[in-house]
Amino acid sequence: MSLDIDGIGIAFGGIKAVDDVSFTARPGEVTSIIGPNGAGKTTLFNLVSGVYRASAGRVRIDGQDVTGLPGHALARRGMARTFQNLQVFPQMSALDNVMTGCHMQEKSNLLADLLGLASAHRETARSRDAAMAALQRAGLAELAHRPASEMSYGQLKRLEIARALVTGCTILLLDEPAAGCNAVETREVDDLIHAIAAEGKTVVLIEHDMRMVMRISSHIVVLDQGRKIAEGGPEEIRNNPHVIAAYLGAHGAAEAEAAAHV
Amino acid sequence: MSELLQFLVSGITVGAIYAAIALGFTLIYNASGVVNFAQGEFVVIGGMTAAALIGAGVPVWIAAPLAVIAGMLVGVLLYRLAIKPAREAPLVSLIIITIGASIFLRGAMQAVFDKQIHRYDGFSGDAPLRVGGATILPQSLWIVGGSIAVFAFLAWFLNRTRAGRGIKATASNRMAAALVGINTGRAMNLSFALSAAIGALAGVLATPVTFTSYDVGVLMALKGFSATMLGGVGSPLGALAGGLLIGLIEALTAGYISSDYKDASAFIVILLVLFLRPQGLFGARITERV
Amino acid sequence: MAGQGTTTAPQESGREMQARTEPARRRVIGPGLRTFLIFAVLVGLGALIFPSSYFYRVGTLVWINTLAVTGIVVLLGYVGLVSLGHAGFFAIGAYATAILPNYGIPSPLAMLAGVALAGLLALAVGRPILKLSGYYLAIATLGLGMLIWMVLSKEAWLTGGPDGMVVSGMNARNLFKMVGLKLKSAEAWYWVAGFAAAIGAAIAVNLAGSPSGRALRAIHDSDVAARSLGVDVAKAKSRAFVISALYAAVAGALLALANGYITPETGGFMHSVEMVTMAVLGGASSVFGALVGALILTALPQVLTVFADYEHMVLGGIMVLTMIAMRRGLVPFIVDLWNRRKS
Numbered sequence: 036m037s038l039d040i041d042g043i044g045i046a047f048g049g050i051k052a053v054d055d056v057s058f059t060a061r062p063g064e065v066t067s068i069i070g071p072n073g074a075g076k077t078t079l080f081n082l083v084s085g086v087y088r089a090s091a092g093r094v095r096i097d098g099q100d101v102t103g104l105p106g107h108a109l110a111r112r113g114m115a116r117t118f119q120n121l122q123v124f125p126q127m128s129a130l131d132n133v134m135t136g137c138h139m140q141e142k143s144n145l146l147a148d149l150l151g152l153a154s155a156h157r158e159t160a161r162s163r164d165a166a167m168a169a170l171q172r173a174g175l176a177e178l179a180h181r182p183a184s185e186m187s188y189g190q191l192k193r194l195e196i197a198r199a200l201v202t203g204c205t206i207l208l209l210d211e212p213a214a215g216c217n218a219v220e221t222r223e224v225d226d227l228i229h230a231i232a233a234e235g236k237t238v239v240l241i242e243h244d245m246r247m248v249m250r251i252s253s254h255i256v257v258l259d260q261g262r263k264i265a266e267g268g269p270e271e272i273r274n275n276p277h278v279i280a281a282y283l284g285a286h287g288a289a290e291a292e293a294a295a296h297v
Numbered sequence: 298m299s300e301l302l303q304f305l306v307s308g309i310t311v312g313a314i315y316a317a318i319a320l321g322f323t324l325i326y327n328a329s330g331v332v333n334f335a336q337g338e339f340v341v342i343g344g345m346t347a348a349a350l351i352g353a354g355v356p357v358w359i360a361a362p363l364a365v366i367a368g369m370l371v372g373v374l375l376y377r378l379a380i381k382p383a384r385e386a387p388l389v390s391l392i393i394i395t396i397g398a399s400i401f402l403r404g405a406m407q408a409v410f411d412k413q414i415h416r417y418d419g420f421s422g423d424a425p426l427r428v429g430g431a432t433i434l435p436q437s438l439w440i441v442g443g444s445i446a447v448f449a450f451l452a453w454f455l456n457r458t459r460a461g462r463g464i465k466a467t468a469s470n471r472m473a474a475a476l477v478g479i480n481t482g483r484a485m486n487l488s489f490a491l492s493a494a495i496g497a498l499a500g501v502l503a504t505p506v507t508f509t510s511y512d513v514g515v516l517m518a519l520k521g522f523s524a525t526m527l528g529g530v531g532s533p534l535g536a537l538a539g540g541l542l543i544g545l546i547e548a549l550t551a552g553y554i555s556s557d558y559k560d561a562s563a564f565i566v567i568l569l570v571l572f573l574r575p576q577g578l579f580g581a582r583i584t585e586r587v
Numbered sequence: 588m589a590g591q592g593t594t595t596a597p598q599e600s601g602r603e604m605q606a607r608t609e610p611a612r613r614r615v616i617g618p619g620l621r622t623f624l625i626f627a628v629l630v631g632l633g634a635l636i637f638p639s640s641y642f643y644r645v646g647t648l649v650w651i652n653t654l655a656v657t658g659i660v661v662l663l664g665y666v667g668l669v670s671l672g673h674a675g676f677f678a679i680g681a682y683a684t685a686i687l688p689n690y691g692i693p694s695p696l697a698m699l700a701g702v703a704l705a706g707l708l709a710l711a712v713g714r715p716i717l718k719l720s721g722y723y724l725a726i727a728t729l730g731l732g733m734l735i736w737m738v739l740s741k742e743a744w745l746t747g748g749p750d751g752m753v754v755s756g757m758n759a760r761n762l763f764k765m766v767g768l769k770l771k772s773a774e775a776w777y778w779v780a781g782f783a784a785a786i787g788a789a790i791a792v793n794l795a796g797s798p799s800g801r802a803l804r805a806i807h808d809s810d811v812a813a814r815s816l817g818v819d820v821a822k823a824k825s826r827a828f829v830i831s832a833l834y835a836a837v838a839g840a841l842l843a844l845a846n847g848y849i850t851p852e853t854g855g856f857m858h859s860v861e862m863v864t865m866a867v868l869g870g871a872s873s874v875f876g877a878l879v880g881a882l883i884l885t886a887l888p889q890v891l892t893v894f895a896d897y898e899h900m901v902l903g904g905i906m907v908l909t910m911i912a913m914r915r916g917l918v919p920f921i922v923d924l925w926n927r928r929k930s
Binding site: 085086107111116124125126127136139143145148150159199 | 617618619620789790793794796797798799800801802804805807808809811812813814815816817818819820826830872
């Protein structure tokens, strides 16, 4: 399903954290949001996923207006996300974390759950299988029974992806999925995101690793100080003088250059 | 008419006490994000300590400041021994800690003093003043004056002094405050000390009118909460207005409906606020950072 | 927050973890039934060693408190919400069981009515409040509990006022007589209370491992994440609140019948605090924590008179110290110690 963001904005204490941002993310593609620190990328995610209430603008899923819906209602319309600052359930095992993502798939009945009826066990068993498969996909299968609180930052990032995947989402918002990953892991995350998009899901990505962004994005939106300053394919963005001036700077440009030669 | 006037007078009197408690809440909440369930106990500490000292023959102008200092010391101890060791704990733990501290202090009051109800004479005697058909106890004027003084002091202190601005900075961003050289530990100590002193002062002023005993702290805390929530959590002006409103509602309930259920009115107000306007009268909508 | 202390490099952790990773075992006996059986054995063990009716009476209290605290475990341990008014729900169960038989309603129906009333009240009050952050529930339930206590103390025509009232009606002895067992009244109530606690524990354990329970535990750790997974957080919290109120009301009804006498203090603020303290001390995350907390705080005052004299200081001190020194409570603390010694 395609995700349309139309003129969205919010202000905190008079400062416009996100201001009149519009773009469209299409199924089967990776759309990346980039920009310097404090550009409003995560705030944009929070607006789109219903954590904050937008003070202006519209969000549409396949043309249907979903602006202002609470987070769980958006989830039920197929939107899932991961979090920049990690929102895992530290007291649960990795498996239980991912099983929680199956919530919407589970035909749960409170009474059956309380009485421990066979139907509750069946749902749990099904969720466990789905969660194991997702962990496998994220390369975490051997950590399934480890408490999340004992996992590394990079592993938790992937755990969140696995948890989002089992929701059965069609739109996936990923907030810095490769943060804290080493080169090998970054490559794995890269492949995983590729595969997710290839299934026809709409992927929106926030990422600082420019090589990764340039490699896997079909479409890039550049934010600076809450506003969209450029939009286009990787090649366009790389050569856009505004972007280079506002964001990439000397260091970023070098990285992007390096990425071009990978 | 004079009956109504009388209710209004007594409503403003108790309302001023609730306002002082609510100001104490607000101070700690703003500095630390902690809702201190033990706030009502400071009122008891102030009242009981003053009662014990005055009972032992200490003149009131010495007993009153000593009682406030006693409250202040307990406030600092509360922060150092119970809150600070759990600073990074989740919200639930902090709630349980301040409730535990409140129960502990209640028990300590009972052990140090006794289970009796206490009062002492008003600071300016107990001969009522007659104003337009209503009688006003001179102590009521002390109470109202005290609350206004506390409000004015806080407004001055937080905005005009270095230490006060430190508290405000700590409240808005502890890390940033520490980075620009503000001693955030001292700011937290100070806010607990001040908040406790305000509570104790309320107790010292109120006891001649409302009486005190070891176990009234929770009720006082509940009234202070109601005032805070009605006014809007975090807003000092809201705390003042909320306190006076709760006092008036309570006095009118006692006068016209049932004195048995006057304490219920604070609770009904809490529920109504939560149902209708969770941000209170003067509070801003809060957006949680994620 | 969640990433704290996780500096282990991924390369080495994979190897190290393989040993600890256990396959998902298919158990013949489900966790709910297992818990029920463990509780049943403990109930029986008590009966084996108790020398007098006095012990049975204290034992009955332990099981009734365990049942009530299991409700707190669901609310506090699973979801992470503090209620300071659960004694109010407890008292509604107790007083309905005491009052209604005076109007010709049989005891079992009276119990049911009390439990239903508590549940409905929790539903009505909980829904709007649970949309807000954690402090609000604590404050609102504090007020609600006080209101209930106030009604119980002031409406003497109905409740006997501060002096309390006699509970007439059912005696558990008759239940056992029906199946040909002759028990003393104290013994009969002990078995009934133990059975109720075991059922309550099994239900709570079933919930924990179920789809609904996972949603609750998710809210405990991060309600933002739970919401992003499609969990209707306000609804789930309100369900947990109602469930925990039902536990308290059933426990209250049992206490009224077993004691034959109740006072408004069953609905008092200190009783609410006591329940929370039991959960916190034993460990609010599991039903065994509820049992250990209830056992310690019910049995200790019987042994130590100092406890009765300084009840407030002891309870308050336990709450503060537990939260600082072993935040998850005694049972998880000991389990952790045990695991560490083993490995």
